[in-house]
Amino acid sequence: MRISIVGSGYVGTTIAACFADVGHDVVNIDIDEGIVASLNDGQSPIHEPGLDELVAEHAGEGLRATTDYAAVTDTEVTFLALPTPAEDGGHIDLSVTKSGARSLGAALGESDTDHVVVTKSTVVPTTTEGTIAPIVAEESGMSVGDDLHVGMNPEFLREGSAVSDFLGPDKVVLGAETDRAREALRGVFDPLVERASDPPVIETGIAEAEMIKYANNGFLAAKISLANDIANVCREYDVDSEAVLSAIGLDHRIESEFLGAGVGWGGSCFPKDVAAIIAAARGVGYEPMMLEAAVEVNDRQPVRLLDRLREYVDPAGARVAVLGLAFKPGTDDIRNSRAIPLVEALSEAGSDIVGYDPVATDNFHGRYPDIDYADSAAAALDGADAALVVTDWPEFADLNGEFDAMATPVVVDGRRIVTRREGIVYESLV
Ligand SMILES: NC(=O)c1ccc[n+]([C@@H]2O[C@H](COP(=O)([O-])OP(=O)(O)OC[C@H]3O[C@@H](n4cnc5c(N)ncnc54)[C@H](O)[C@@H]3O)[C@@H](O)[C@H]2O)c1
Ligand SMILES: O=c1ccn([C@@H]2O[C@H](COP(=O)(O)OP(=O)(O)O[C@H]3O[C@H](CO)[C@@H](O)[C@H](O)[C@H]3O)[C@@H](O)[C@H]2O)c(=O)[nH]1
Structure with a gap:
């Protein structure tokens, strides 16, 4: 055709x-x-x-x-x-x-x-x-x-x-x-x-097709938020959230994809689409409470990550390495990346921020020209007082000896990707 x-x-x-x-x-x-x-x-x-x-x-x-x-x-x-x-x-x-x-x-x-x-x-x-x-x-x-x-x-x-x-x-x-x-x-x-x-x-029908798209994205975003909610409860009980979420994912009615708990969802679609369908629903007189809660949980995850950091390091004046600037691995897209609220909060707290991403550094630099950027994770960690892991790039899973060059080896992992090891203070968000 x-x-x-x-x-x-x-x-x-x-x-x-x-x-x-x-x-x-x-x-x-x-x-x-x-x-x-x-x-x-x-x-x-x-x-x-x-x-x-x-x-x-x-x-x-x-x-x-x-x-x-x-x-x-x-x-x-x-x-x-x-x-x-x-x-x-x-x-x-x-x-x-x-x-x-x-x-x-x-x-x-x-x-x-x-x-x-x-x-x-x-x-x-x-x-x-x-x-x-x-x-x-x-x-x-x-x-x-x-x-x-x-x-x-x-x-x-x-x-x-x-x-x-x-x-x-x-x-x-x-x-x-x-x-x-x-x-x-x-x-x-x-x-x-x-x-x-x-x-x-x-x-x-046409309106059904339009709604299927929002239902799809709303459901997936809410699924991640529910996984985060459950993982947050797990953490308070010192229960391994990964063991819990992978077990429930085996139930075919739940399914394992999009149960990845961590610092939350970003990107060019989930945030704007969930916001749009909430606004549209309110416009026709319905308050979509589950979708609103999904956003609330998502907004809270970066705040919780910083709370973890504060347990070890005062961000004021501390050199903080932010590992991962893209909204997810495999892209240089930073739209609504979880690194954005983190970098903004750290800047406000007076941290000395150094960002690293395998491919998204230029895009992030365009939006935040005033923070430092490193050209490798090792360079970002060198001399840092703490590291936040924000995007689950596979290369972060291989980091090991690089942590030895940190001034204080505090690693707060927002994606549960770094392996816990001797010699670092490891904190997982979930
Ligand atoms: N990006 C995704 O992963 C994805 C997936 C599913 C659905 N969507 C939806 O698809 C739509 C498009 O998203 P996208 O990510 O491709 O957008 P985009 O911003 O990547 O691309 C839009 C293109 O439209 C062009 N454009 C702007 N005004 C124009 C005009 N008047 N006439 C002709 N071209 C014009 C721009 O130059 C740009 O190349 C959105 O509604 C988005 O929500 C996106
Ligand atoms: O278990 C998971 C899975 C994803 N994410 C996060 O969710 C966000 C979105 O990820 P993903 O869905 O892989 O990326 P998109 O390219 O934004 O794709 C979504 O948005 C598109 C645009 O509407 C839709 O077409 C896709 O179906 C839908 O998955 C990212 O920040 C991920 O880090 C998690 O936190 N945990």
Whole structure:
């Protein structure tokens, strides 16, 4: 099929390259000329395992990019993969999505064929039909359900494994209200589903598809917070939380993934999506207490980590090594990283902070230029009064003799990754 994708960030680029790989003819539309040039040169504008290879293979053939929305008129289906950040107060900020919908509508107005517009972005229920579709219809002069059809296809890929997640999904959710939109979505996904050995395909309504995405992220975030709550109780009883959580994970009704207790969840999705669905629920008169509690537990974990530190070291004037700045291992993304509240609290307490991350140092430096940075964990630990382990990078599990160079070998581990050993004062958060 001929597909256009508006927005070529983490999601837009990944799905474009993967759709091209399963045989579709894809055009990416982005306002960023650098991104467009990079894609047309066969280079992925973002770093994801396997993506460079796919972009290099399909650029100039099944995959091309442009800044010109007119390209949509040569396609049958357009996916909107634009950012939907949170405003102050958590509400979803639809300004970029609305602007993209206006440009899309204006371009479609120049065509006399019908078109299917699919929301790929994470949006709160009713956004596709209540906000996006009316804008596209008004700008194009098309009529929803007649020559303009809309759908919603939430995305569940994770950063760091975006290509393999997209090409091997646990499920595919196709939200549509008309046969034309449903058929188009099936046409797009059939080759992928076939190649992925038939994962479940859920055909549902548009608002249900929108809500499935929030339910998925809300549940996973709350699952981690519940694991943290349980681990915090374990710690008060001096019970090994890892033994407890791995045992409950064997119950197939609980399942072991996302029971990793520690300093909490961050990233570009969980915080903003949980905030957005809480704000949306309050807007329709419902107080989602479990989701609110999930946020509260998450916000408390970095505070608890610093409490552990204070049991051994007064942060005022102490040199504190912060190991791990990315929001999770395998990425240089620092959005809502747990290192952020920790560095801010340490700065306020007057600590002399030295940060280290295998790949995220430049991004963190851009936001916090005034702290020190080391180019290895060993260099960060050298002379430090304490170390906080914030991201579970595998290399931190191998640290050993490096702790001997600390001024005082206090290690407070927010991810239970460092091995307890002779010669260090080891404290685990959970
Ligand atoms: N990043 C993830 O892991 C992930 C996973 C699932 C769902 N999502 C959701 O997907 C959506 C997109 O997220 P992302 O991480 O890909 O965003 P992103 O910020 O990485 O990319 C967005 C792209 O849109 C482009 N853009 C901005 N305004 C535009 C306009 N008017 N016209 C055309 N292009 C424009 C930007 O230049 C950028 O390249 C969000 O709703 C997000 O919540 C993200
Ligand atoms: O057991 C765990 C698992 C994860 N995390 C933390 O949770 C956050 C999110 O991790 P992860 O889900 O792996 O990363 P994302 O790339 O943010 O992916 C999430 O957000 C995406 C955007 O919506 C969704 O598409 C994915 O399905 C969803 O997993 C990170 O800070 C992790 O450190 C834990 O603390 N404990």
